[in-house]
Amino acid sequence: MTQFHAVEVERHAGFDIRSVYQAYEQGRGAHFSWVFFAGPMKPEDEWARIKVAAKDRGVGLVHTPRPSAPAGWKTLLRAKLATPKPADLNGFRTRCGLFA
Secondary structure, eight states, X not given: OOOOEEEXXXXXXXXXXXXXXXXXXXXXXXXXXXXXXXSOOOOHHHHHHHHHHHHHHTEEEEEOSXXXXXXXXXXXXXXXXXXXXXXXXHHHHHHHTOOO
């Protein structure tokens, strides 16, 4: 079975809690939703809110300190497998230009 991943990529210092909600919404109909972000980690209080939001919505988080060096990327939270309804899956495929 083909599984679709939606990926939100945030530039250096562009990552915040809104990124989680954007990934969740853009991934509607996908099997997995992710945020890849570069730059420094957030302060602990802000990071705690981000992790709760991501976990509640099943969005995975990947920190890329140097995007050009994949060996240094770290998965901080794995995305949860979603089981989209057929209509949602078709909507995702249409939005992404993925036709059967």
